[in-house]
Amino acid sequence: MRAALLQLTSSDDPHKNLRVTSELVRRAASEGAGLILTPEVTNCVSNSRTHQRSVLCTEDEDPTLDGLREDAARLGVWLLIGSLALKSEPPEDRFANRSFLIAPDGSIAARYDKIHMFDVQVNEIETYRESAGFAPGNRAVTAETPFGRIGMTICYDVRFPYLYRALAKAGAEVMTIPAAFSPATGAMHWESLLRARAIETGSYVLAPAQMGQHPASRGRTRTTHGHSMAVSPWGEVLIDAGQTFGVHLVDLDPSNVAKARQKVPSLQHDRDFTGP
Numbered sequence: 001m002r003a004a005l006l007q008l009t010s011s012d013d014p015h016k017n018l019r020v021t022s023e024l025v026r027r028a029a030s031e032g033a034g035l036i037l038t039p040e041v042t043n044c045v046s047n048s049r050t051h052q053r054s055v056l057c058t059e060d061e062d063p064t065l066d067g068l069r070e071d072a073a074r075l076g077v078w079l080l081i082g083s084l085a086l087k088s089e090p091p092e093d094r095f096a097n098r099s100f101l102i103a104p105d106g107s108i109a110a111r112y113d114k115i116h117m118f119d120v121q122v123n124e125i126e127t128y129r130e131s132a133g134f135a136p137g138n139r140a141v142t143a144e145t146p147f148g149r150i151g152m153t154i155c156y157d158v159r160f161p162y163l164y165r166a167l168a169k170a171g172a173e174v175m176t177i178p179a180a181f182s183p184a185t186g187a188m189h190w191e192s193l194l195r196a197r198a199i200e201t202g203s204y205v206l207a208p209a210q211m212g213q214h215p216a217s218r219g220r221t222r223t224t225h226g227h228s229m230a231v232s233p234w235g236e237v238l239i240d241a242g243q244t245f246g247v248h249l250v251d252l253d254p255s256n257v258a259k260a261r262q263k264v265p266s267l268q269h270d271r272d273f274t275g276p
Protein backbone atom coordinates (compact mmCIF):
# COMPACT_ATOMS: atom_id res chain seq x y z
CA MET A 1 0.00 0.00 0.00
CA ARG A 2 1.62 3.19 -1.18
CA ALA A 3 1.61 6.50 0.66
CA ALA A 4 3.12 9.84 -0.35
CA LEU A 5 4.54 12.56 1.86
CA LEU A 6 4.44 16.02 0.29
CA GLN A 7 7.30 18.27 1.36
CA LEU A 8 6.31 21.91 0.83
CA THR A 9 7.61 25.44 1.29
CA SER A 10 4.25 27.12 1.83
CA SER A 11 4.05 30.88 1.42
CA ASP A 12 1.63 33.29 3.09
CA ASP A 13 -0.67 33.19 0.02
CA PRO A 14 -3.27 30.40 0.47
CA HIS A 15 -4.37 30.45 -3.20
CA LYS A 16 -0.85 29.99 -4.47
CA ASN A 17 -0.22 27.24 -1.89
CA LEU A 18 -3.39 25.42 -3.00
CA ARG A 19 -2.29 25.44 -6.66
CA VAL A 20 1.12 24.00 -5.71
CA THR A 21 -0.33 21.41 -3.33
CA SER A 22 -3.04 20.26 -5.77
CA GLU A 23 -0.46 19.68 -8.48
CA LEU A 24 1.66 17.52 -6.13
CA VAL A 25 -1.43 15.58 -4.95
CA ARG A 26 -2.25 14.84 -8.58
CA ARG A 27 1.32 13.70 -9.24
CA ALA A 28 1.40 11.49 -6.09
CA ALA A 29 -1.87 9.81 -7.11
CA SER A 30 -0.54 9.20 -10.63
CA GLU A 31 2.44 7.42 -9.04
CA GLY A 32 0.11 5.05 -7.21
CA ALA A 33 -0.27 6.64 -3.78
CA GLY A 34 -3.59 5.81 -2.08
CA LEU A 35 -2.82 7.93 0.98
CA ILE A 36 -1.30 11.39 0.51
CA LEU A 37 -0.15 13.58 3.39
CA THR A 38 0.63 17.30 3.51
CA PRO A 39 2.56 19.26 6.21
CA GLU A 40 1.40 21.48 9.05
CA VAL A 41 -0.10 24.81 7.93
CA THR A 42 -0.30 23.72 4.30
CA ASN A 43 -2.41 26.77 3.51
CA CYS A 44 -0.36 29.59 5.04
CA VAL A 45 3.00 30.15 6.73
CA SER A 46 3.01 33.70 8.03
CA ASN A 47 4.53 35.72 10.84
CA SER A 48 1.84 38.38 10.79
CA ARG A 49 -1.42 38.16 12.71
CA THR A 50 -2.78 41.02 10.61
CA HIS A 51 -2.00 39.20 7.39
CA GLN A 52 -3.45 35.92 8.72
CA ARG A 53 -6.62 37.77 9.71
CA SER A 54 -6.98 39.11 6.18
CA VAL A 55 -6.43 35.81 4.30
CA LEU A 56 -7.60 32.98 6.58
CA CYS A 57 -11.17 31.63 6.60
CA THR A 58 -13.38 29.54 8.85
CA GLU A 59 -13.62 25.82 8.11
CA ASP A 60 -17.00 26.29 6.38
CA GLU A 61 -15.58 28.73 3.85
CA ASP A 62 -12.00 27.64 3.47
CA PRO A 63 -10.94 27.36 -0.21
CA THR A 64 -7.98 25.07 0.59
CA LEU A 65 -10.22 22.56 2.33
CA ASP A 66 -12.77 22.72 -0.51
CA GLY A 67 -10.08 22.40 -3.19
CA LEU A 68 -8.29 19.47 -1.59
CA ARG A 69 -11.60 17.65 -0.89
CA GLU A 70 -12.38 17.95 -4.60
CA ASP A 71 -8.91 16.61 -5.46
CA ALA A 72 -9.36 13.60 -3.13
CA ALA A 73 -12.77 12.80 -4.64
CA ARG A 74 -11.61 13.22 -8.24
CA LEU A 75 -8.52 11.05 -7.69
CA GLY A 76 -10.16 8.58 -5.29
CA VAL A 77 -7.44 8.86 -2.63
CA TRP A 78 -7.22 9.27 1.14
CA LEU A 79 -5.79 12.69 1.96
CA LEU A 80 -4.35 13.76 5.30
CA ILE A 81 -4.18 17.55 5.30
CA GLY A 82 -1.45 18.02 7.91
CA SER A 83 -3.09 21.16 9.05
CA LEU A 84 -4.85 24.30 7.96
CA ALA A 85 -4.70 27.58 9.83
CA LEU A 86 -8.37 28.54 10.16
CA LYS A 87 -10.46 31.22 11.80
CA SER A 88 -12.34 29.87 14.84
CA GLU A 89 -15.98 30.36 15.70
CA PRO A 90 -16.55 33.48 17.87
CA PRO A 91 -16.02 34.30 20.69
CA GLU A 92 -12.64 32.54 20.17
CA ASP A 93 -10.58 35.07 18.24
CA ARG A 94 -7.45 32.93 17.91
CA PHE A 95 -7.00 30.64 14.92
CA ALA A 96 -7.30 26.84 14.92
CA ASN A 97 -4.37 24.64 13.83
CA ARG A 98 -6.54 21.80 12.46
CA SER A 99 -5.65 18.55 10.69
CA PHE A 100 -8.19 16.84 8.38
CA LEU A 101 -8.49 13.27 7.11
CA ILE A 102 -10.35 13.31 3.78
CA ALA A 103 -11.90 10.06 2.48
CA PRO A 104 -11.77 9.05 -1.22
CA ASP A 105 -15.34 10.32 -1.71
CA GLY A 106 -14.22 13.79 -0.60
CA SER A 107 -15.97 13.66 2.78
CA ILE A 108 -14.24 14.73 6.01
CA ALA A 109 -13.54 11.47 7.87
CA ALA A 110 -11.91 13.13 10.89
CA ARG A 111 -10.57 16.44 12.17
CA TYR A 112 -8.05 17.14 14.93
CA ASP A 113 -7.03 20.42 16.61
CA LYS A 114 -3.38 20.55 17.71
CA ILE A 115 -3.30 20.03 21.47
CA HIS A 116 0.20 21.19 22.47
CA MET A 117 1.19 24.78 21.66
CA PHE A 118 4.80 25.61 20.75
CA ASP A 119 5.58 28.36 23.29
CA VAL A 120 9.35 28.03 23.28
CA GLN A 121 12.44 30.21 23.08
CA VAL A 122 14.65 27.98 20.93
CA ASN A 123 17.72 30.27 21.13
CA GLU A 124 18.80 33.86 21.88
CA ILE A 125 17.09 35.29 18.81
CA GLU A 126 14.21 32.93 18.09
CA THR A 127 11.05 32.72 20.17
CA TYR A 128 7.75 31.07 19.26
CA ARG A 129 4.50 31.81 21.05
CA GLU A 130 1.95 29.70 19.22
CA SER A 131 -0.72 30.00 21.91
CA ALA A 132 -0.92 33.75 21.29
CA GLY A 133 -2.26 33.13 17.78
CA PHE A 134 -3.79 29.65 18.01
CA ALA A 135 -6.33 28.10 20.38
CA PRO A 136 -5.28 24.60 21.49
CA GLY A 137 -7.51 21.56 21.07
CA ASN A 138 -8.26 19.12 23.87
CA ARG A 139 -9.37 15.91 22.16
CA ALA A 140 -7.26 13.03 20.81
CA VAL A 141 -8.57 11.55 17.53
CA THR A 142 -8.21 8.26 15.66
CA ALA A 143 -9.81 7.26 12.35
CA GLU A 144 -10.06 3.95 10.47
CA THR A 145 -8.56 3.67 6.96
CA PRO A 146 -7.43 0.77 4.73
CA PHE A 147 -3.86 1.67 5.76
CA GLY A 148 -4.70 0.96 9.40
CA ARG A 149 -6.22 3.11 12.12
CA ILE A 150 -4.67 6.57 12.04
CA GLY A 151 -3.73 8.57 15.15
CA MET A 152 -3.79 12.26 14.23
CA THR A 153 -1.27 14.63 15.81
CA ILE A 154 0.66 17.77 14.78
CA CYS A 155 4.29 18.86 15.13
CA TYR A 156 5.08 19.87 18.75
CA ASP A 157 2.71 17.09 19.91
CA VAL A 158 5.61 14.74 19.05
CA ARG A 159 7.26 15.69 22.36
CA PHE A 160 4.38 14.28 24.46
CA PRO A 161 4.74 10.47 24.43
CA TYR A 162 1.63 9.76 26.50
CA LEU A 163 -0.52 11.16 23.67
CA TYR A 164 0.86 8.47 21.32
CA ARG A 165 0.49 5.78 23.96
CA ALA A 166 -3.16 6.78 24.38
CA LEU A 167 -3.66 6.73 20.60
CA ALA A 168 -2.01 3.29 20.26
CA LYS A 169 -4.12 1.91 23.10
CA ALA A 170 -7.20 3.23 21.29
CA GLY A 171 -6.15 1.17 18.25
CA ALA A 172 -3.99 3.58 16.24
CA GLU A 173 -1.37 1.88 14.04
CA VAL A 174 -0.23 4.82 11.90
CA MET A 175 0.72 8.06 13.67
CA THR A 176 0.55 11.17 11.50
CA ILE A 177 2.90 13.97 12.63
CA PRO A 178 2.77 16.76 10.04
CA ALA A 179 5.20 19.52 10.96
CA ALA A 180 6.79 22.92 10.46
CA PHE A 181 9.75 22.19 12.73
CA SER A 182 12.25 24.85 13.70
CA PRO A 183 15.76 24.28 12.28
CA ALA A 184 17.29 24.94 15.71
CA THR A 185 15.50 22.01 17.38
CA GLY A 186 15.08 19.93 14.26
CA ALA A 187 18.78 19.26 13.79
CA MET A 188 19.11 17.49 17.14
CA HIS A 189 15.58 16.31 18.03
CA TRP A 190 13.35 15.64 15.01
CA GLU A 191 14.52 12.21 13.85
CA SER A 192 15.00 10.83 17.37
CA LEU A 193 11.54 11.95 18.49
CA LEU A 194 9.88 10.39 15.43
CA ARG A 195 11.73 7.09 15.78
CA ALA A 196 11.00 6.94 19.50
CA ARG A 197 7.26 7.43 18.93
CA ALA A 198 7.31 4.67 16.26
CA ILE A 199 9.29 2.21 18.40
CA GLU A 200 7.48 2.71 21.69
CA THR A 201 4.02 2.34 20.08
CA GLY A 202 4.96 -0.21 17.39
CA SER A 203 3.37 2.07 14.81
CA TYR A 204 4.15 3.59 11.46
CA VAL A 205 5.04 7.28 11.78
CA LEU A 206 4.30 9.49 8.77
CA ALA A 207 5.66 13.00 9.15
CA PRO A 208 5.29 15.33 6.14
CA ALA A 209 7.14 18.57 6.77
CA GLN A 210 7.54 22.16 5.67
CA MET A 211 11.06 22.92 4.41
CA GLY A 212 13.37 25.82 3.66
CA GLN A 213 12.90 29.57 3.44
CA HIS A 214 9.26 30.57 3.44
CA PRO A 215 8.52 33.75 1.55
CA ALA A 216 6.87 35.98 4.14
CA SER A 217 5.97 39.22 2.40
CA ARG A 218 5.24 40.78 5.79
CA GLY A 219 7.57 40.44 8.73
CA ARG A 220 10.61 38.22 9.02
CA THR A 221 11.26 35.26 6.76
CA ARG A 222 10.53 31.92 8.36
CA THR A 223 12.77 28.86 7.92
CA THR A 224 11.75 25.24 8.60
CA HIS A 225 13.69 22.02 9.02
CA GLY A 226 12.32 19.83 6.18
CA HIS A 227 13.33 16.15 6.48
CA SER A 228 9.84 14.72 5.97
CA MET A 229 10.09 11.23 7.36
CA ALA A 230 8.40 7.84 7.28
CA VAL A 231 9.40 5.40 10.04
CA SER A 232 8.44 1.71 10.28
CA PRO A 233 6.88 0.20 13.45
CA TRP A 234 10.32 -1.31 14.16
CA GLY A 235 11.95 2.14 14.00
CA GLU A 236 13.61 2.01 10.58
CA VAL A 237 13.71 5.28 8.65
CA LEU A 238 11.93 4.46 5.37
CA ILE A 239 12.09 7.99 3.97
CA ASP A 240 14.18 11.01 4.87
CA ALA A 241 13.29 13.71 2.36
CA GLY A 242 16.19 15.95 3.38
CA GLN A 243 15.77 19.33 1.72
CA THR A 244 14.04 17.96 -1.40
CA PHE A 245 10.76 19.66 -2.30
CA GLY A 246 7.88 17.57 -3.63
CA VAL A 247 6.50 14.01 -3.59
CA HIS A 248 8.16 11.29 -1.49
CA LEU A 249 6.68 7.78 -1.91
CA VAL A 250 6.75 4.98 0.66
CA ASP A 251 5.25 1.47 0.61
CA LEU A 252 3.53 0.41 3.83
CA ASP A 253 2.71 -3.11 4.98
CA PRO A 254 0.09 -2.90 7.74
CA SER A 255 1.04 -6.41 8.96
CA ASN A 256 4.38 -4.96 10.16
CA VAL A 257 2.51 -3.30 13.04
CA ALA A 258 1.41 -6.62 14.54
CA LYS A 259 4.87 -8.10 13.89
CA ALA A 260 6.68 -5.31 15.76
CA ARG A 261 4.19 -5.47 18.65
CA GLN A 262 4.59 -9.25 18.85
CA LYS A 263 8.36 -9.02 19.07
CA VAL A 264 8.26 -6.38 21.82
CA PRO A 265 4.82 -6.25 23.48
CA SER A 266 5.68 -3.21 25.64
CA LEU A 267 2.27 -1.65 24.95
CA GLN A 268 0.81 -4.44 27.11
CA HIS A 269 3.34 -4.12 29.91
CA ASP A 270 2.23 -0.92 31.61
CA ARG A 271 2.39 -1.17 35.40
CA ASP A 272 0.81 0.86 38.16
CA PHE A 273 3.32 2.46 40.46
CA THR A 274 3.42 5.10 43.15
CA GLY A 275 5.71 8.06 43.61
CA PRO A 276 8.31 9.26 43.13
Ligand SMILES: O=C(O)CNC(=O)[C@H](CS)NC(=O)CCC(=O)C(=O)O
Nearest residue numbers: 041118128130155156180181182185
Ligand atom coordinates in the same frame (compact mmCIF):
# COMPACT_ATOMS: atom_id res chain seq x y z
O1 LIG B 1 2.91 29.05 13.29
C1 LIG B 1 2.63 28.44 12.26
O2 LIG B 1 2.68 28.94 11.13
C2 LIG B 1 2.25 27.00 12.38
N1 LIG B 1 2.69 26.39 13.56
C3 LIG B 1 3.96 26.00 13.70
O3 LIG B 1 4.81 26.15 12.85
C4 LIG B 1 4.28 25.38 15.01
C5 LIG B 1 4.14 26.44 16.06
S1 LIG B 1 5.19 27.86 15.82
N2 LIG B 1 5.59 24.81 15.02
C6 LIG B 1 5.93 23.84 15.87
O4 LIG B 1 5.12 23.31 16.62
C7 LIG B 1 7.41 23.44 15.81
C8 LIG B 1 7.80 22.53 16.96
C9 LIG B 1 9.29 22.42 17.07
O5 LIG B 1 10.03 22.94 16.26
C10 LIG B 1 9.85 21.67 18.21
O6 LIG B 1 9.12 20.96 18.92
O7 LIG B 1 11.07 21.77 18.39
